[in-house]
Amino acid sequence: MKIDSSQVKAILFDMHHTITKKPNFNHYEIIRKILISCGHDVSGITDEKLDIGIKKMDEWILRHQKENDVHIHWGHDITDWIEPSRVLSEEIGLGNLTDEQILEIERKWKEENKKREILVEDAFETLSELKQRGYKLGLITRRYDDPTELLQDFGIYNMFSVVEWSATLGFTKPYPYQLIIAASKLGLNPIRCVYVGNFVHLDVESAKRAGMIPVLTVWGNPDEASRADNDTIVINRLSELLDIF
Numbered sequence: 001m002k003i004d005s006s007q008v009k010a011i012l013f014d015m016h017h018t019i020t021k022k023p024n025f026n027h028y029e030i031i032r033k034i035l036i037s038c039g040h041d042v043s044g045i046t047d048e049k050l051d052i053g054i055k056k057m058d059e060w061i062l063r064h065q066k067e068n069d070v071h072i073h074w075g076h077d078i079t080d081w082i083e084p085s086r087v088l089s090e091e092i093g094l095g096n097l098t099d100e101q102i103l104e105i106e107r108k109w110k111e112e113n114k115k116r117e118i119l120v121e122d123a124f125e126t127l128s129e130l131k132q133r134g135y136k137l138g139l140i141t142r143r144y145d146d147p148t149e150l151l152q153d154f155g156i157y158n159m160f161s162v163v164e165w166s167a168t169l170g171f172t173k174p175y176p177y178q179l180i181i182a183a184s185k186l187g188l189n190p191i192r193c194v195y196v197g198n199f200v201h202l203d204v205e206s207a208k209r210a211g212m213i214p215v216l217t218v219w220g221n222p223d224e225a226s227r228a229d230n231d232t233i234v235i236n237r238l239s240e241l242l243d244i245f
Contacts, residue, residue, distance in 0.1 A: 003213060003233070005245045010161075010186050011130055012179065012212070014197035015141035017220030019123040019238065020150075022116045034108045035094075038101065045092050053091035057084045065169045072171045075144030081106045110145065119154045120219075122239040127159050129242055138162040138182045140195070142172045142202065162186055173202040176210035183210070196241070200227040215241070 013019050028050050032042045061084050065074060074080055085102045089095070097105075131137055139160050141147055144167045151157035162185045164178040171177050183190040189211075196215040197203020207214035208231070215233040218225045228234050235241065 003244075007192060008135070008194055008213065008245060009188050009192040010136040010138060010183070011194045011196065011241070011245065012138040012140050012162075012182055013127075014195075014203050015139060015143065015147060016117070017198040018196055018203075018217050019120055019127070019139075019156075020117050020154075021120055021220060022113075023118065025116055030112050031109070034105055034112065037108065038104050040094055049092045053088040056091050057088040060084050060087045062169055070168055072166045072168050073144075073146075074168045076146060078103055078106050078110070114145075114150065117150060119156070120238055122237060124154070124156060126238045126241055127156055130245065131159050133245070135245065136161045136186050136188070138164070138186065138193075140164045140173075140178045140182055142167050173197075174205040174209065176206050179206055179210035179212060183212075194245070196238075198224065200224050200232070204228065204232050215244075 016022070028047045031050060032045060035042050035045070061075075064070065064084070082099050082102050085106060086097065089097050089102065089105075127137060137160050139147065139151070139162070141164070143165055145165075147165055148157060148163065151160070151163070157163075162182045164182050166172040166178060169175075173179075179193070179195055180190055183193050186193075191211045193210075194213045194215055195203065195207035195210070196217060197207070198217045198221050200216060204214040204216055213233070214231070215235060216224060216228050217235055217238060219236055219238075225234050233244065235244075
């Protein structure tokens with residue numbers, strides 16, 4: 001795909017598997033580790049059971065979000081997780097846990113996720129150079145928790161002129177709401193913006209719906225390259241953006 005980079009005024013980024021990663025992150029093992037630390041027997045909790053339980057929990061969340069018009073940052077408050085986590089715990093055989101038992105598990109899960117996420121090797125230099133070249137930078141991520149503290153820890157928060165986060169159906173990707181809001185906050189028409197992410201069905205789709213130029217990073221999800229069409233820029237490393245913009 002050929003573009004006129006002189007028409008681009010802002011470059012917006014997804015977060016996980018775009019500018020950050022979680023090395024050796026096995027969510028099955030982490031869930032079992034957390035459960036053991038909370039005093040639960042995990043001997044019968046297989047990966048297959050967890051898969052089924054997580055799927056049922058996700059279905060509950062989507063149904064709840066759709067039927068109750070939940071706010072854009074649903075899931076940030078740990079108490080939002082009491083009922084969906086109960087669905088998971090019952091499915092994997094933990095029985096009917098108390099609210100406090102569920103909250104203990106959820107606190108540890110959020111802590112584990114936060115401490116395992118790190119910045120991609122070439123992210124800091126790439127973001128710094130793009131900023132120096134005069135592009136406005138933004139972060140738009142599909143997650144339940146505010147990434148501000150992580151971005152500050154990475155030393156990149158001040159590079160972004162706008163940060164948008166949500167995992168609520170209708171607000172988050174593949175819907176274009178967050179991208180359009182971000183462009184508006186930057187004072188730009190969305191067609192002047194690039195959006196960089198790692199999934200075609202979420203990131204590329206939302207960029208196209210918003211009228212932005214889609215860029216697909218495939219270092220974390222190589223199979224996504226075959227799903228991209230000719231209107232999508234595909235890069236293997238984040239630093240390749242410096243050759244384009």
